[in-house]
Amino acid sequence: MNVSSAAVRACGLVKTHGQGQSRVRAVDQVDLEVPQGQMLAVMGPSGCGKSTLLHLLGGLERPTDGEVWVAGRRIDTLSERALARMRRRSVGFIFQAFHLVEELSAAENVELPALLAGRSRRQARRRASLLLERVGLADRAWHLPSQLSGGQRQRVAVARALVNEPLVVLADEPTGNLDTTATLEALRIFEELRTAGQTLVIVTHDERVAATADRLVSMRDGMFVDDARLAGSPTRGLGGLIGLEG
Amino acid sequence: MGFIVLIARLVLAGVRRHKVQAAVLLLAVTVATATLALGLPLRGVSDALYEQTRAATAGPDVVALSGDTGPAVTSALASLANEPEVIAHHGPYRIVYADLTTRDSTSSPVVVQGFGETPGAVNRPLLTSGQWVRSGGTVLERGFATALGVSVGDRVTIAGRPYPVVGIAVTAATSIYPWAAQIGPGGGPSDYSGLAWMTRSDARALASSQDLPVALALDVKLRDPATAQAFLDAHRVSTLMVNFHTWQFTAEQDMVILRDTQPILVVGSWLLSFLAITGVAALAAGRTVEQTRRAGLLKAVGAAPGLIATVLLTEYLALALAGDALGLVIARLIAPAIASPTASRIGDAAGPGGATVATATVLAVAVAVLSTLRPTLRAMRTATVTALSATAHQPRHRPWLTALSALLPTPLLLGLRLTARRPGRAVLQACSTATTVIAIVALLTLYAQPERGYGLDGSSALPNLRGEHDRRLMLTVTILLIALAVVNTITLTWTTAMEARANMAIARTLGATPGQIAAGLSTAQLLPSLPGAIIGVPMGIGLLSLFAARNSAEPPSSWLLGAALATLLATAALTALPARLAARRPVAQTLSAETA
Ligand SMILES: Nc1ncnc2c1ncn2[C@@H]1O[C@H](COP(=O)(O)OP(=O)(O)O)[C@@H](O)[C@H]1O
Ligand SMILES: [Mg+2]
Numbered sequence: 001m002n003v004s005s006a007a008v009r010a011c012g013l014v015k016t017h018g019q020g021q022s023r024v025r026a027v028d029q030v031d032l033e034v035p036q037g038q039m040l041a042v043m044g045p046s047g048c049g050k051s052t053l054l055h056l057l058g059g060l061e062r063p064t065d066g067e068v069w070v071a072g073r074r075i076d077t078l079s080e081r082a083l084a085r086m087r088r089r090s091v092g093f094i095f096q097a098f099h100l101v102e103e104l105s106a107a108e109n110v111e112l113p114a115l116l117a118g119r120s121r122r123q124a125r126r127r128a129s130l131l132l133e134r135v136g137l138a139d140r141a142w143h144l145p146s147q148l149s150g151g152q153r154q155r156v157a158v159a160r161a162l163v164n165e166p167l168v169v170l171a172d173e174p175t176g177n178l179d180t181t182a183t184l185e186a187l188r189i190f191e192e193l194r195t196a197g198q199t200l201v202i203v204t205h206d207e208r209v210a211a212t213a214d215r216l217v218s219m220r221d222g223m224f225v226d227d228a229r230l231a232g233s234p235t236r237g238l239g240g241l242i243g244l245e246g
Numbered sequence: 247m248g249f250i251v252l253i254a255r256l257v258l259a260g261v262r263r264h265k266v267q268a269a270v271l272l273l274a275v276t277v278a279t280a281t282l283a284l285g286l287p288l289r290g291v292s293d294a295l296y297e298q299t300r301a302a303t304a305g306p307d308v309v310a311l312s313g314d315t316g317p318a319v320t321s322a323l324a325s326l327a328n329e330p331e332v333i334a335h336h337g338p339y340r341i342v343y344a345d346l347t348t349r350d351s352t353s354s355p356v357v358v359q360g361f362g363e364t365p366g367a368v369n370r371p372l373l374t375s376g377q378w379v380r381s382g383g384t385v386l387e388r389g390f391a392t393a394l395g396v397s398v399g400d401r402v403t404i405a406g407r408p409y410p411v412v413g414i415a416v417t418a419a420t421s422i423y424p425w426a427a428q429i430g431p432g433g434g435p436s437d438y439s440g441l442a443w444m445t446r447s448d449a450r451a452l453a454s455s456q457d458l459p460v461a462l463a464l465d466v467k468l469r470d471p472a473t474a475q476a477f478l479d480a481h482r483v484s485t486l487m488v489n490f491h492t493w494q495f496t497a498e499q500d501m502v503i504l505r506d507t508q509p510i511l512v513v514g515s516w517l518l519s520f521l522a523i524t525g526v527a528a529l530a531a532g533r534t535v536e537q538t539r540r541a542g543l544l545k546a547v548g549a550a551p552g553l554i555a556t557v558l559l560t561e562y563l564a565l566a567l568a569g570d571a572l573g574l575v576i577a578r579l580i581a582p583a584i585a586s587p588t589a590s591r592i593g594d595a596a597g598p599g600g601a602t603v604a605t606a607t608v609l610a611v612a613v614a615v616l617s618t619l620r621p622t623l624r625a626m627r628t629a630t631v632t633a634l635s636a637t638a639h640q641p642r643h644r645p646w647l648t649a650l651s652a653l654l655p656t657p658l659l660l661g662l663r664l665t666a667r668r669p670g671r672a673v674l675q676a677c678s679t680a681t682t683v684i685a686i687v688a689l690l691t692l693y694a695q696p697e698r699g700y701g702l703d704g705s706s707a708l709p710n711l712r713g714e715h716d717r718r719l720m721l722t723v724t725i726l727l728i729a730l731a732v733v734n735t736i737t738l739t740w741t742t743a744m745e746a747r748a749n750m751a752i753a754r755t756l757g758a759t760p761g762q763i764a765a766g767l768s769t770a771q772l773l774p775s776l777p778g779a780i781i782g783v784p785m786g787i788g789l790l791s792l793f794a795a796r797n798s799a800e801p802p803s804s805w806l807l808g809a810a811l812a813t814l815l816a817t818a819a820l821t822a823l824p825a826r827l828a829a830r831r832p833v834a835q836t837l838s839a840e841t842a
Pocket of ligand 1: 017018024025026044045046047048049050051052053835
């Protein structure tokens with residue numbers, strides 16, 4: 001696979017937490033390449049290091065060892081400031097707990113990354129209303145997060161993650177706090193994103209979410225134990241060689 | 247019993263968990279009560295020192311003085327000494343008006359009193375070093391000698407003649423340095439003067455050698471010192487130029503040097519208390535969430551709603567009362583130095599009176615109660631169920647804020663949008679800044695006053711002690727105020743940072759740099775400081791106008807502007823540190839902590 005077509009790449013990634021007796025290898029020698037346009041699902045039991053992996057890929061945490069590349073650029077050696085700039089342009093995060101700014105309305109939450117990225121107020125506002133419409137929340141734009149349901153909040157978070165047209169969206173159990181109806185709604189949105197060619201890494205417990213992905217990796221104790229191309233995947237490459245196709 | 251044990255245990259746990267908070271409360275109350283306890287009984291301390299000097303020097307009850315030295319005056323004074331109410335007297339003695347110059351050329355007006363070589367029954371100056379006057383040698387009054395920097399063995403020149411200083415002494419017959427000349431030459435106005443003693447013949451020789459102005463004085467002791475004023479009224483002679491100074495008048499004159507001291511200390515203590523309240527309230531606000539949760543827990547296990555309020559209040563009251571006690575002790579220790587800026591008096595201050603103790607204690611209790619008012623009320627109101635799940639409070643949407651912040655650059659936007667959830671805290675910060683600026687305006691005003699030095703012709707070779715004393719006190723009060731304001735600003739920034747932690751972490755995931763976060767936090771503190779600094783200047787001027795003399799000078803407006811700007815810059819610098827620390831916290835950890 002061509003390196004330049006990889007949106008995100010990790011080599012020999014290691015992250016340990018704590019020291020001495022309580023030392024945990026949250027991520028242990030992970031090699032990963034996510035080509036552009038791929039929707040990758042990461043599954044595994046609780047505590048196996050999925051969140052840590054996602055944080056490493058988005059530059060929220062620094063690896064103990066190994067390299068992380070985003071958009072063809074090595075990021076694990078960047079300064080905090082440069083990392084922040086990288087996130088603005090290239091990464092969108094979605095969290096299980098939504099992590100919206102409680103004081104800001106839905107629209108303001110969506111605008112925030114755009115403003116941080118230096119867009120004009122008008123541009124930011126236009127993007128925000130466009131995206132809120134896309135996730136079906138045009139009529140809730142001026143509600144505070146506390147006035148929205150869980151599913152609606154997560155859709156605001158999705159809109160916010162997309163506002164700067166990031167190269168990759170990193171979602172950490174995005175449906176973990178949602179009921180069935182809201183999960184189905186979220187699934188529809190992820191499916192749309194996949195069709196639109198958005199690179200996505202989704203950590204999930206939910207088989208239904210994983211089933212919409214192009215590729216599924218399983219993690220255990222910080223390591224990948226399985227890497228499978230799913231049916232209907234637009235790109236078939238290395239996965240076939242390893243013989244783990246589902 | 248069990249209830250008290252429970253409260254004591256919870257209070258101790260609270261203090262242990264919040265050591266910094268406890269220390270700040272203790273120190274703030276100590277400083278405020280010490281200042282108040284110094285300011286209130288100032289007159290009492292000054293009187294006590296006069297009283298002790300008077301007792302130690304057989305101070306006269308009345309001093310009769312005349313700028314005229316003719317035989318009529320001499321006989322009038324002599325007959326005064328023979329009045330039946332008079333049980334002892336000293337004099338008449340000569341007072342010579344001259345100039346004194348030290349070896350290092352410091353010059354001052356001096357009044358030289360001609361005394362016997364053996365002490366009389368009344369007005370026996372108390373030697374604090376050296377020996378009493380002998381032929382050719384002079385004894386200097388201690389306040390004067392201290393201001394001149396002269397000690398026993400030095401030589402001084404009086405009216406062109408050299409004299410060795412053989413002793414240093416204090417007296418209660420005259421007011422403190424520089425008001426030793428009770429009347430001026432010829433009974434006219436007197437200049438700032440020091441006091442020196444010589445033998446009678448030396449004084450006579452000094453006067454005649456240069457034809458210097460001379461006055462005559464007589465010290466008398468009355469059967470009943472309380473009747474001094476009545477004695478004076480009965481013996482006023484309209485035809486002769488005789489002035490009478492009662493001992494009460496002299497004691498009162500001692501207070502002149504303290505004229506501005508009391509306002510500085512008392513108003514200073516108000517401001518200090520005010521800052522103590524804002525600072526401690528800020529600290530208490532940081533505890534609100536935890537406090538509310540504890541309230542819920544206690545209620546859930548069946549404690550009465552009053553318990554939590556009692557615990558919090560007890561903790562703060564205990565600390566405030568400890569600070570009160572400490573403040574009173576400190577005030578007691580430094581009271582003589584504050585009440586006696588010259589070395590003209592001896593003795594020690596009595597302990598603070600009941601009124602002072604009561605006022606200081608009321609102040610301490612007020613600080614404790616006012617700073618815990620909000621969290622206490624909130625804890626009492628909160629229902630058990632909501633309290634157990636209490637995190638931060640429900641935000642309110644402020645459209646005007648959104649509109650405003652839409653116009654601002656990113657850090658300002660972050661500061662406003664992410665931290666402006668607490669208008670109360672913004673008010674505290676504004677008040678804290680305003681108080682600092684008020685104090686600085688007062689200080690600058692004091693420095694802007696023109697003043698006459700105590701040297702010859704108002705030369706500042708001998709500085710104006712009252713001005714120096716006032717400035718030193720004001721400087722101390724201002725430094726204390728600034729110290730408290732610094733603590734407040736750091737506390738407020740840190741509390742804000744801790745509360746905005748989650749939002750800051752979210753902003754980081756969205757691509758805000760640590761620098762932007764830190765700038766945002768600083769901005770959140772700096773914005774309310776701006777109106778605080780602007781209001782502080784006119785408030786300072788207004789407050790001063792209540793106390794200042796009519797002809798007092800105002801500091802140039804460039805100074806005032808500079809003070810306000812410097813305060814803002816200092817605030818910006820101060821908020822930078824906690825803001826930077828907060829901005830450097832790892833994002834991932836904060837986020838997962840918020841999820842848990
Ligand atoms: N900040 C941290 N300090 C110490 N250990 C941590 C920290 N974050 C995660 N861990 C540990 O690392 C491992 C992986 O955690 P995480 O990536 O959150 O797992 P997952 O998201 O798969 O549930 C767990 O054992 C967890 O306890
Ligand atoms: Mg996780």
